[in-house]
Amino acid sequence: MNARRVLATLALMALTAGTAACGGDTASGEGGSGGGTAATEVRLGFFPNITHATALVGVEKGLYQKDLGVPVKTSTFNAGPAAIEALFSGAIDATYIGPNPAINAWQKSKGKAIKIIAGAASGGVSLVVKPEIKTVEDLKGKKIATPQLGNTQDVALRYWLRSKGFKTDTKGGGDVHIVPQENAQTLQTFATGDIDGAWVPEPFASRLVLESGGKVLQDERDLWPNKQFVITHLIVRQDWAKAHPDLVKKLLQAHVEANKLINDDPEGAAQTANAAIQKLTQKPLKPEVLKSAFKNITFTNDPIASSLTASAQHAEEVGLLEPVDLNGIYDLKPLNEVLAAGGQQAVSDK
Structure with missing residues (x-):
């Protein structure tokens, strides 16, 4: 079996599995099958990892709840395929996730299922x-x-x-x-x-x-x-985003606030993120690990789109991805509107 068939088989198995592959999936909010609930609540996914500190800090500080003005239900995942499965099924509306799962979701759905709406973290x-x-x-x-x-x-x-x-x-x-x-x-x-x-x-x-x-x-x-490349970004279900552009923009307001809090007070934000990890996993990071890990990551609203394109090309060159057209995978207009309102520089999808 060649490399591409191996990867395709693994992706199919992961997307049809009922639980996460890495140590089991834990959900802190009930899902649902999409549809009517999206208008009155927002269902957000993320990982209990330090590279997802934007979400950890935003949830711990109540920023999503404050800005969205509707109930926010959160689900945590330990593997990208499980988060994508939840998004595909309509169990969540948005999730923080790494680059390759987003590429695979875009390719599998032929560009119909997801959009990347913001960057979250680089490096690490x-x-x-x-x-x-x-x-x-x-x-x-x-x-x-x-x-x-x-x-x-x-x-x-x-x-x-x-x-x-x-x-x-x-x-x-x-x-x-x-x-x-x-x-x-x-x-x-x-x-x-x-x-x-x-x-x-x-x-x-x-x-x-x-x-x-x-x-x-x-x-x-x-x-x-x-020295920048995407490690975490924020994606949404296309149908949810089209139906509720107001909630998308409010979600991004909380996202931008969380990253500003992190960059204004890295040490305090690291402690906040670690407190969230402890609540979710009962296994906080040791102080020296937390300090080392946090300084190796840059938290940014910029999705660093050029690195996503390059990563896809690299995967193709090593035989682990069929050629994929990423044109249209980003929708950064709502983010740039939020950034402009806060006097911050716009980001690019190039």
Whole structure:
């Protein structure tokens, strides 16, 4: 089975599954099948992860409830496919999510299901390795983990290795052996020496360094123009957005307020986000991990559209995505109206 068929099969399995793949899905709000409830409430999804701090801070501070003026029901997910499944089914109206799940949702629905309406976070991804690995050349023959075959970090690692002259395949063969596994498992396998490194997002990158003596061999920010690339953005169901443009704009007002709060007081926002994570998972981040992870992420309303296009191209080049036309995936007009009203600079879909 070739790589594209493998990815297609995995995507289909994930989108038809009833629960999240990574450690189980937890929902803090009831779903529903869409339709009548959307006019009187907003159902928002996000992950209990530090890269989703915009949502964590916004919920914890009551910003969504304040600006939307209707009941806000939240659902948390631990995997992109589960969030997309909920969006497709009408169980949620909007969700914070990573770039590749949004690309896959756009492709699967032929551009009918979702729109990206704002950026949320940039950066926060690194290749962490054992101390004895000194250079890129030392990676030959080593085992490197990624969160999931074909996910954003998996594509980034494969493309980067390809640029360095290494060959990889979807079965873990090649010059560098890529091992897709859940991030929680990666913490264990790195500590026991079963893997030699991992290309992972925060806070897992910081945890590998601080808890298991790893070192950063490649900060992904250094591979992108201006050291910026999308790690989290906000998407909506197209039918919901068309029916309720007023709620979309109010949702974005809360979103912009949350990012401003984060950037005005990073330390306080980090504590707020961690308090939210504790409520949702009963597992807050250790203070040193929280500090390290938070400083590696930039919270921004800019979706950094050029990085999404480049990521899709990279996935195509490594054989993990069929060619996809992303034209029309963004609708940034409501966001730019909110930004203009607050005296902030407009963002672009290019």
